[in-house]
Amino acid sequence: MSTTIIPTEMTFFSRFESDILSGKKTITIRDEAESYYVPGTTVDVSTYEEGRWFCRLNILTVDPIAFNDLNEFHAQQENMTLAELKAVIHDIYPGIEKLYVVNYALVK
Numbered sequence: 001m002s003t004t005i006i007p008t009e010m011t012f013f014s015r016f017e018s019d020i021l022s023g024k025k026t027i028t029i030r031d032e033a034e035s036y037y038v039p040g041t042t043v044d045v046s047t048y049e050e051g052r053w054f055c056r057l058n059i060l061t062v063d064p065i066a067f068n069d070l071n072e073f074h075a076q077q078e079n080m081t082l083a084e085l086k087a088v089i090h091d092i093y094p095g096i097e098k099l100y101v102v103n104y105a106l107v108k
């Protein structure tokens with residue numbers, strides 16, 4: 001028998017809170033360990049630093065992406081330039097090639 005655990009929580013660095021709440025940032029890019037979010041479910045979102053809850057997100061899609069395939073469209077959805085996005089991801093996930101794009105919508 002196998003058990004499926006559906007994640008109900010997600011954290012973001014607090015510097016992204018305002019972009020998420022204003023709808024400027026509509027995706028997040030995570031590694032394998034955080035690839036188990038399930039489309040159609042809702043997660044409670046808090047800051048990574050303080051654990052302060054700030055919204056709920058509806059998970060829309062979760063799709064694999066290679067670091068080298070990140071493009072301007074991903075950057076636009078992150079409200080960054082592609083160079084900024086690659087630098088941020090390189091910082092958070094150094095050397096990780098296999099990533100996942102999590103597309104979400106703010107629950108109002």
Ligand SMILES: CC(=O)Nc1ccn([C@@H]2O[C@H](CO)[C@@H](O)[C@H]2O)c(=O)n1
Pocket residue numbers: 011012013016027028029030048078088089092
């Ligand atoms: C706190 C925590 O556990 N992990 C992460 C991982 C990623 N991100 C953001 O997702 C996008 C692509 O990675 C960028 O905007 C990142 O800054 C985040 O905020 N928090």
